[in-house]
Amino acid sequence: MGLLEAGVRALAVTALEQAKTVVIASHIDPDGDALGSSLALALILQKMGKDVTVYNRDAVPYSYSFLPGSELVSNRLPPECDLLCLLDCSEFERAGEMLSAWSGYSQSLCIDHHLTVNRSADINLIYSDACATGELIYELAMILDPSFGLEVAANIYTAILTDTGSFRYSNATPSSFAIAGDLVARGVEPWEITQQVYESQPLERIKLTALVLETLQIANSKLSAAVWVTKEMFEKTGTNSEYTDGLVNYPRSIAGVEVAFMAREIGPEEYKFSFRSRGRVNVAELVAGFSGGGHHNAAGCRLKGNLVELIEQFFALVDEQFQNIESDD
Numbered sequence: 125m126g127l128l129e130a131g132v133r134a135l136a137v138t139a140l141e142q143a144k145t146v147v148i149a150s151h152i153d154p155d156g157d158a159l160g161s162s163l164a165l166a167l168i169l170q171k172m173g174k175d176v177t178v179y180n181r182d183a184v185p186y187s188y189s190f191l192p193g194s195e196l197v198s199n200r201l202p203p204e205c206d207l208l209c210l211l212d213c214s215e216f217e218r219a220g221e222m223l224s225a226w227s228g229y230s231q232s233l234c235i236d237h238h239l240t241v242n243r244s245a246d247i248n249l250i251y252s253d254a255c256a257t258g259e260l261i262y263e264l265a266m267i268l269d270p271s272f273g274l275e276v277a278a279n280i281y282t283a284i285l286t287d288t289g290s291f292r293y294s295n296a297t298p299s300s301f302a303i304a305g306d307l308v309a310r311g312v313e314p315w316e317i318t319q320q321v322y323e324s325q326p327l328e329r330i331k332l333t334a335l336v337l338e339t340l341q342i343a344n345s346k347l348s349a350a351v352w353v354t355k356e357m358f359e360k361t362g363t364n365s366e367y368t369d370g371l372v373n374y375p376r377s378i379a380g381v382e383v384a385f386m387a388r389e390i391g392p393e394e395y396k397f398s399f400r401s402r403g404r405v406n407v408a409e410l411v412a413g414f415s416g417g418g419h420h421n422a423a424g425c426r427l428k429g430n431l432v433e434l435i436e437q438f439f440a441l442v443d444e445q446f447q448n449i450e451s452d453d
């Protein structure tokens with residue numbers, strides 16, 4: 125059972141067991157998987173007596189501040205460590221400039237589930253069949269500390285819950301449910317975590333949602349839909365980019381829409397695009413030409429230009445990809 129190949133698993137376990145000081149880093153704009161996986165691994169390693177730093181460039185978003193150990197997350201790096209663990213991304217650049225410029229580690233270990241060709245760490249546990257990085261952390265936890273407790277369990281549960289869209293997406297496998305079942309048996313309360321992650325929204329977020337939904341654009345083909353969010357909207361509602369998580373799911377929920385995306389203004393005529401597919405169109409392929417990255421159903425990229433033109437361009441690209449899929453069927 126499990127996804128990890130025996131050889132690389134043994135390398136990773138040895139590296140984790142032998143290191144005395146460990147830095148755990150994950151991608152910028154951290155999500156439930158990046159944070160849950162980082163904190164679960166951190167708590168396991170702390171229990172093993174190691175000195176652990178959990179690094180992220182960005183602060184913990186409000187919806188994940190309940191995670192056990194969230195106070196460990198810091199945007200500072202120690203002078204040096206034995207082992208750097210890079211979680212939920214496979215390139216150091218994804219963890220921000222400070223981390224990618226840092227060379228204070230003796231060895232590096234990447235644990236990730238994104239489709240990728242770049243393997244920049246010394247040891248790479250990269251399995252795109254895993255529903256979340258949390259699934260790979262669970263496999264390591266079952267080796268390093270099989271009797272792990274509720275705090276670790278809640279972090280892994282949140283990682284898997286959020287990356288599978290509450291077990292609704294096609295990456296929810298028998299193994300996702302089996303692991304979740306084991307975590308619930310260890311004391312995780314599903315409704316408690318659901319409330320923390322999804323039903324503790326600040327009023328400001330609902331106000332921002334209202335403004336974002338007003339921007340809805342739909343392609344002539346009705347195959348794609350887009351929304352955008354501007355700095356002005358953040359100012360008007362007292363919010364920031366942390367409050368946009370999940371908003372792109374609204375346009376995707378429209379009947380007939382195969383791909384939805386949200387454009388977030390990050391500079392003058394500069395936008396960060398987040399794409400979500402219903403499953404037929406591969407959005408990782410869609411953004412590959414724009415040096416973007418991600419999965420089949422969720423991907424992103426950054427682009428400069430006129431917003432309306434950029435949206436039209438993506439509408440046309442989705443139509444084109446969809447026609448290719450239809451003619452292949």
Ligand SMILES: [Mn+2]
Binds near residue numbers: 157158237256257
């Ligand atoms: Mn993930």
